[in-house]
Amino acid sequence: METSMAIHRHCIIVENLTMAYGSSIIQQNLDFIVNQGDIFIIMGGSGCGKSTLLRHLVGLQKPSLGRILYSVAGHNKEAGWGQSHDAGAGKTQNAGAGKIQNAGAGKTQNAGAGQSQKADGKKGESVSFWDTSPDNRRLLMKNMGILYQSGALWSSMTLAENISLPLEEYTNLGKSSIRELASLKLALVGLAGFEDYYPSQISGGMRKRAGLARALALDPEILFFDEPSAGLDPVSARLLDDLILELRESLGATIVVVTHELASIFNIGTNSVFLDPVTKTMIASGNPVDLLETSDDERVVKFLTRGEGRQKV
Ligand SMILES: Nc1ncnc2c1ncn2[C@@H]1O[C@H](COP(=O)(O)OP(=O)(O)OP(=O)(O)O)[C@@H](O)[C@H]1O
Numbered sequence: 001m002e003t004s005m006a007i008h009r010h011c012i013i014v015e016n017l018t019m020a021y022g023s024s025i026i027q028q029n030l031d032f033i034v035n036q037g038d039i040f041i042i043m044g045g046s047g048c049g050k051s052t053l054l055r056h057l058v059g060l061q062k063p064s065l066g067r068i069l070y071s072v073a074g075h076n077k078e079a080g081w082g083q084s085h086d087a088g089a090g091k092t093q094n095a096g097a098g099k100i101q102n103a104g105a106g107k108t109q110n111a112g113a114g115q116s117q118k119a120d121g122k123k124g125e126s127v128s129f130w131d132t133s134p135d136n137r138r139l140l141m142k143n144m145g146i147l148y149q150s151g152a153l154w155s156s157m158t159l160a161e162n163i164s165l166p167l168e169e170y171t172n173l174g175k176s177s178i179r180e181l182a183s184l185k186l187a188l189v190g191l192a193g194f195e196d197y198y199p200s201q202i203s204g205g206m207r208k209r210a211g212l213a214r215a216l217a218l219d220p221e222i223l224f225f226d227e228p229s230a231g232l233d234p235v236s237a238r239l240l241d242d243l244i245l246e247l248r249e250s251l252g253a254t255i256v257v258v259t260h261e262l263a264s265i266f267n268i269g270t271n272s273v274f275l276d277p278v279t280k281t282m283i284a285s286g287n288p289v290d291l292l293e294t295s296d297d298e299r300v301v302k303f304l305t306r307g308e309g310r311q312k313v
Helices: 051-059 073-081 132-141 160-172 176-189 204-215 234-251 262-266 288-294 298-304
Strands: 010-021 024-035 039-043 063-071 113-117 123-128 142-148 222-226 254-258 271-276 281-284
Touching: 010 051, 010 254, 024 051, 024 254, 024 271, 024 281, 039 051, 039 234, 039 262, 051 063, 051 222, 051 254, 051 271, 132 142, 142 204, 160 176, 160 204, 176 204, 204 234, 234 254, 234 262, 254 262, 262 288, 271 288, 271 298, 288 298
Parallel strands: 039 254, 039 271, 142 222, 222 254
Antiparallel strands: 010 024, 010 063, 063 123, 113 123, 271 281
16 A cells, blocks of 8 residues: 555665564565655554664664665755766765764675666666665765654753754854754754753653754754654653654655554554564555555554454444
8 A cells, every 4th residue: 555645756665675683583575665755654563673674774784685775865966876876975974863873784785776666657766775885875874864762862961062963073064053053953843942951951852852853953854763752741742743744844854753652653654564573574554544444454453443443333
């Protein structure tokens, strides 16, 4: 099942992905597409491999089999992908959370760019993360902002200082421009005026939003959220959902979310993949509301109805 949004550009293409820790396979034969502008939910019961998939999507873990292709508009233009495989990206690195590292899992192989059939029927070029050059990999990672569960802020730094970190490291902007940008990003997440607060002086929900402001610092095209509602009361969780929707609208970002919060899944999800821990593969994909209404798979229906099953009329 496809996303209900009429978006015709692939952003991430997962092809025949197998994920494993040593000889222990977590998931296999994963095939799905995240389209530009999707709010793509990775769902499934505890321990099925959602976080492991997220780590693969952000380049922290290398597939055991298969590949993950990216097509990122701004940087395709900037780096000239589509004409050449050599991005010449220089020293751009890690985007948002200041925590992403190159897993460095080893050898680059062959070409690095793959032909993919676009949803609009045209051929488009995408870059295979582990098959492309280290420079291209860094460029891709710069284009990914990540919000970790805890927000992952440095406690000894103010919010403005936290957000300034990636800007200081990866841009040539002067102090005052960086401060201005940090304020802008804080305003974007509803934290205008909190520049000089320390993480311990604000609530958990505000810390998440500050973490999000940092993830947005370098204007990434893809945002990843690891269990955004975890630890939040229902009202704060709803506010964060609204913020995610707003960001998708205002920034045109593509968003990938790991969550098992049903309210969030139905509220924000436009597309999804459902991982099953028993068969160790995906057993459904598509718009979560459509899945709730039409899936024939009992496991999916059970999950989406909190075990109650579809109401008979
Ligand atoms: N670093 C690791 N080394 C070995 N096994 C791991 C590692 N990290 C996770 N696993 C195993 O991989 C499986 C999937 O874990 P993962 O955290 O990806 O699942 P999840 O769906 O995100 O779970 P949850 O919903 O409980 O957070 C689990 O069986 C877990 O024990």
